Amino acid sequence: MSEENDTAPHKNAHARIEKLAGGIAIVTGGASGIGYALVEAAIARGMHGVIADIETKAIDLAEKNLSAAAKAAGVKLLGCPVDVSSEESVTALEEIVANEFPNTPISMLCCNAGVGGGGGVLTARDIDWDFVIGVNVKGVANCVRTFVPRMLSQKAPGAVVTTSSQDGICCAQGVYGVTKHACVALTEALYNEVHGALSVHVLCPNAVATNIVTSERNRPERYGGIPKENRPSDTKAHPIAERFKAFGMAPSRCADLVFNAIQSGEFYILAEALDDPGYVHLEAETRMKAMLNKGLPFRPKSELLAKVFDPRIPLPEDQ
Numbered sequence: 001m002s003e004e005n006d007t008a009p010h011k012n013a014h015a016r017i018e019k020l021a022g023g024i025a026i027v028t029g030g031a032s033g034i035g036y037a038l039v040e041a042a043i044a045r046g047m048h049g050v051i052a053d054i055e056t057k058a059i060d061l062a063e064k065n066l067s068a069a070a071k072a073a074g075v076k077l078l079g080c081p082v083d084v085s086s087e088e089s090v091t092a093l094e095e096i097v098a099n100e101f102p103n104t105p106i107s108m109l110c111c112n113a114g115v116g117g118g119g120g121v122l123t124a125r126d127i128d129w130d131f132v133i134g135v136n137v138k139g140v141a142n143c144v145r146t147f148v149p150r151m152l153s154q155k156a157p158g159a160v161v162t163t164s165s166q167d168g169i170c171c172a173q174g175v176y177g178v179t180k181h182a183c184v185a186l187t188e189a190l191y192n193e194v195h196g197a198l199s200v201h202v203l204c205p206n207a208v209a210t211n212i213v214t215s216e217r218n219r220p221e222r223y224g225g226i227p228k229e230n231r232p233s234d235t236k237a238h239p240i241a242e243r244f245k246a247f248g249m250a251p252s253r254c255a256d257l258v259f260n261a262i263q264s265g266e267f268y269i270l271a272e273a274l275d276d277p278g279y280v281h282l283e284a285e286t287r288m289k290a291m292l293n294k295g296l297p298f299r300p301k302s303e304l305l306a307k308v309f310d311p312r313i314p315l316p317e318d319q
């Protein structure tokens with residue numbers, strides 16, 4: 001356990017969060033959505049930001065949009081293309097980060113990159129499983145294996161945050177749900193292996209206003225490539241994508257909850273949407289009660305998810 005944590009009231013906490021300043025925050029999937037918000041929040045807290053993402057155009061835009069904030073905070077920003085599902089690519093990222101930031105500790109590792117979809121377990125093809133497991137599970141494993149040993153050897157405090165989902169704690173649905181449960185399990189296993197030397201947290205949000213619905217835009221060739229309907233020239237406005245943007249919580253809320261958790265020591269970050277309070281907690285409780293009381297898997301109804309997925313409910317501008 002680091003000196004910082006020895007004095008913290010909670011062994012998974014950085015009570016003096018300002019001690020993370022001056023180090024690096026590596027955020028996978030940092031060019032969009034929740035990852036972008038995490039980079040922005042880390043910069044504001046005095047950390048150098050690494051925007052590690054597969055989408056190069058989005059990296060360029062994120063760097064442009066965050067450059068003034070980085071300058072004002074006196075920190076560096078590094079955009080770096082990576083495919084987290086490839087061990088080789090993550091190793092290359094580690095080398096770039098080490099060269100760009102010599103003798104600088106990694107204060108935060110956010111294994112956040114993820115893709116939606118995959119379909120149901122009865123219909124998903126082998127290649128769909130490979131894609132979604134490759135990014136959502138092996139992508140986290142690759143980053144943990146590559147960066148955490150360096151974090152453990154540094155004489156500075158550090159936090160590891162993975163992004164699962166509410167789908168990782170309720171009764172599982174589809175290939176995505178399976179991978180998000182695996183992400184929670186992987187993070188618990190990591191917590192047990194670092195023995196308090198780093199703080200460890202898993203983010204489990206309700207719906208967030210991001211680009212998650214159009215994840216196929218980043219499907220690597222070895223997993224079948226980008227489907228025709230998702231290629232930029234063919235992409236039409238996606239009805240559900242629009243609804244996520246209209247009804248989902250702001251990504252900045254997730255970033256705020258992550259930093260609160262790093263400070264308080266919360267491991268499971270059940271990120272509730274302000275307009276659907278308590279739902280993620282209810283999902284977790286419902287699953288646990290079913291297990292303990294010989295019940296069946298059941299997912300309670302959510303007003304927010306109904307708004308996101310039910311096209312009969314009008315968008316806010318149509319109301």
Ligand SMILES: NC(=O)c1ccc[n+]([C@@H]2O[C@H](COP(=O)([O-])OP(=O)(O)OC[C@H]3O[C@@H](n4cnc5c(N)ncnc54)[C@H](O)[C@@H]3O)[C@@H](O)[C@H]2O)c1
Pocket residue numbers: 028029030031032033034035052053054055058082083084085112113114115116135139163164165166204205206207208209210211212213215218248
């Ligand atoms: N949006 C939601 O409602 C929601 C809810 C719960 C959990 N999540 C999770 O949040 C995380 C972030 O997603 P988001 O919602 O911000 O969506 P997003 O699509 O806006 O951001 C995901 C980012 O990950 C990047 N990415 C995709 N594949 C990659 C790969 N192989 N290597 C590196 N980067 C890759 C994308 O380019 C993108 O910038 C994901 O793990 C997602 O499953 C999202």
